[in-house]
Amino acid sequence: MSxxxxxxxxxxxxxxxxxxxxxxxxxxxxxxxxxxxxxxAGKSTFMKAVTxxxxxxxxxxxxxDKPIGGLPPGEIVKRGIALVPEGRRLFPSLSVEENLLMxxxxxxxxxxxxxxxxxxxxxxxxxxAQPATSLSGGQQQMVAxxxxxxxxxxLLLCDELSLGLAPIVIKEIYDALPAICAEGMTVVIVExxxxxxxxxxxxxxxxxxxxxxxxxxxxxxxxxxxxxAYFGIGTEERAHA
Amino acid sequence: MLETLIQGLxxxxxxxxxxxxxxxxxxVMRLTNIAHGDFIILGAYAAIAxxxxxxxxxxxxxxxxxxxxxxxxxxxxxxVLNNTLGRDPLPSLVVTFGLSIVIQNLLLQLFSADPRSxxxxxxxxxxxxxxxNISVGTLPLLIFAVAVATTAAxxxxxxxxxxxxxxxxxxDDREIAELMGLNAHHVYALATALAFVLIALAxxxxxxxxxxxxxxxxxxxxxxxxxxxxxxxxxFWGTLVGALLLGITQQIGFRxxxxxxxxxxxxxxxxxxxxxxxxxxxxxxx
Numbered sequence: 001m002s003x004x005x006x007x008x009x010x011x012x013x014x015x016x017x018x019x020x021x022x023x024x025x026x027x028x029x030x031x032x033x034x035x036x037x038x039x040x041a042g043k044s045t046f047m048k049a050v051t052x053x054x055x056x057x058x059x060x061x062x063x064x065d066k067p068i069g070g071l072p073p074g075e076i077v078k079r080g081i082a083l084v085p086e087g088r089r090l091f092p093s094l095s096v097e098e099n100l101l102m103x104x105x106x107x108x109x110x111x112x113x114x115x116x117x118x119x120x121x122x123x124x125x126x127x128x129a130q131p132a133t134s135l136s137g138g139q140q141q142m143v144a145x146x147x148x149x150x151x152x153x154x155l156l157l158c159d160e161l162s163l164g165l166a167p168i169v170i171k172e173i174y175d176a177l178p179a180i181c182a183e184g185m186t187v188v189i190v191e192x193x194x195x196x197x198x199x200x201x202x203x204x205x206x207x208x209x210x211x212x213x214x215x216x217x218x219x220x221x222x223x224x225x226x227x228x229a230y231f232g233i234g235t236e237e238r239a240h241a
Numbered sequence: 242m243l244e245t246l247i248q249g250l251x252x253x254x255x256x257x258x259x260x261x262x263x264x265x266x267x268x269v270m271r272l273t274n275i276a277h278g279d280f281i282i283l284g285a286y287a288a289i290a291x292x293x294x295x296x297x298x299x300x301x302x303x304x305x306x307x308x309x310x311x312x313x314x315x316x317x318x319x320x321v322l323n324n325t326l327g328r329d330p331l332p333s334l335v336v337t338f339g340l341s342i343v344i345q346n347l348l349l350q351l352f353s354a355d356p357r358s359x360x361x362x363x364x365x366x367x368x369x370x371x372x373x374n375i376s377v378g379t380l381p382l383l384i385f386a387v388a389v390a391t392t393a394a395x396x397x398x399x400x401x402x403x404x405x406x407x408x409x410x411x412x413d414d415r416e417i418a419e420l421m422g423l424n425a426h427h428v429y430a431l432a433t434a435l436a437f438v439l440i441a442l443a444x445x446x447x448x449x450x451x452x453x454x455x456x457x458x459x460x461x462x463x464x465x466x467x468x469x470x471x472x473x474x475x476x477f478w479g480t481l482v483g484a485l486l487l488g489i490t491q492q493i494g495f496r497x498x499x500x501x502x503x504x505x506x507x508x509x510x511x512x513x514x515x516x517x518x519x520x521x522x523x524x525x526x527x
Contacts, residue, residue, distance in 0.1 A: 051420060052420075053416060053419075053420065072419070073416075073419045073420045073422075074419055074420075074421075074422040074423065074424060077420065077421065077422045078422060083420060085417060085420070089414055089417045091409065091410045091413040091414060091417070091418075092413055093409045093412070093413050094406060094409055094410060094413070098406050098409075101403075101406065102406060102407075102410050102418070102421050102423075103421055105407075105421045105422045105423060106421065106422035147421075151421070151422070
């Protein structure tokens with residue numbers, strides 16, 4: 001079975017600085033894959049390259065067997081990839097409901113609607129008319145996830161859902177993921193918390209300095225393997241990874 | 242005194258029409274259009290020239306001009322101004338400054354420096370008598386009503402419609418708005434198109450109320466600026482209040498000495514900047 005999303009020798013630059021050095025990544029439909037790695041390893045750049053926010057070569061990203069690298073972000077969301085951006089980045093002058101409606105701007109048909117989201121996160125229904133940035137961090141993260149779901153994506157990318165949130169709130173957010181996946185969603189999460197990443201995902205990619213330093217089944221990777229790939233102990237092995 | 246206040250309010254209504262387009266463009270894309278006043282004058286001359294060429298009612302011609310202005314604004318943003326936007330405000334300032342010079346000289350070349358106006362068959366001299374021996378010009382009253390209605394319409398558009406939501410979203414975070422599928426260049430062009438409808442409206446009414454000449458633009462720009470900044474950026478009701486305040490102070494100044502009106506307005510503007518640099522109603526949101 002061919003992958004839903006595949007990147008081949010994916011590179012990305014910020015000006016003259018290269019951030020990704022040939023990322024090889026695959027995810028099959030229905031899977032949940034976690035991307036882990038230290039700060040500056042290229043995780044967020046990878047997400048941005050896949051969603052078109054960072055330019056890249058056309059054949060670098062293939063989605064449903066078509067090259068989508070370097071397409072405008074609006075075109076990519078129409079094809080079914082949505083991003084929950086790092087730091088949430090809600091629209092501060094829009095209400096909760098308006099933020100969610102913005103997510104549905106691309107008008108992709110699918111199961112997600114305001115009503116279904118309010119069922120998933122009842123608190124948002126209560127606060128629908130409030131400015132989005134007046135909510136608590138966890139509730140804002142729910143809005144950010146909801147906004148991405150409103151485009152009815154085939155593939156959902158979540159960049160650091162737990163950033164700046166209390167552990168109990170993080171648990172609440174992650175508890176919602178199975179309900180989202182039940183709608184037939186394929187999910188990539190970027191996560192700093194390795195234990196959390198191992199627990200929720202089927203496969204893990206570890207990034208280091210813009211390269212994949214380790215990949216494998218989440219339940220088969222050992223702590224030692226991960227910490228080695230994560231922190232770059234024994235960097236000479238990276239080329240073989 | 243009451244008469245001065247009323248005249249000031251009516252003058253402020255006109256300033257509000259000058260300022261709303263500026264307020265809209267700045268609010269959506271942080272673009273300061275230095276040629277704003279010159280475009281108002283250009284709109285006035287476009288109406289004057291059309292009326293000279295076609296024997297139709299000036300009201301009808303002004304109305305026909307509005308969709309043209311919409312298209313003109315859209316094209317200007319798409320072809321020229323979108324290329325000047327970025328983190329650095331300087332390119333847009335330089336380009337619109339250049340446009341200002343071009344427009345002034347073009348108008349001077351085509352129409353000479355003589356002041357011109359739109360003949361409204363005596364409508365601009367009609368007035369309504371109010372109790373207390375006060376008489377109010379019918380045209381200024383109409384301009385005031387148009388200003389209030391336009392402010393309300395813009396605020397409604399901004400807060401309640403899908404287009405307004407798109408305006409606010411690209412203004413908040415352009416990258417994420419594009420991630421949702423918005424085309425920022427198109428949204429910006431729609432904002433400028435709407436601003437140019439307001440510009441043409443202001444130009445036509447200005448030429449009906451008084452005379453225009455090719456070098457009037459910068460002063461109108463200054464009034465527009467002052468109204469926007471007094472009111473606070475990002476709120477159309479604030480712009481209306483700022484414009485009314487400016488109109489009233491100028492009128493009080495004129496009353497004291499005919500040469501004092503304009504600088505009285507500047508003084509109030511500077512006083513607001515000192516006391517409340519963010520303006521009276523900053524970031525009013527629906």
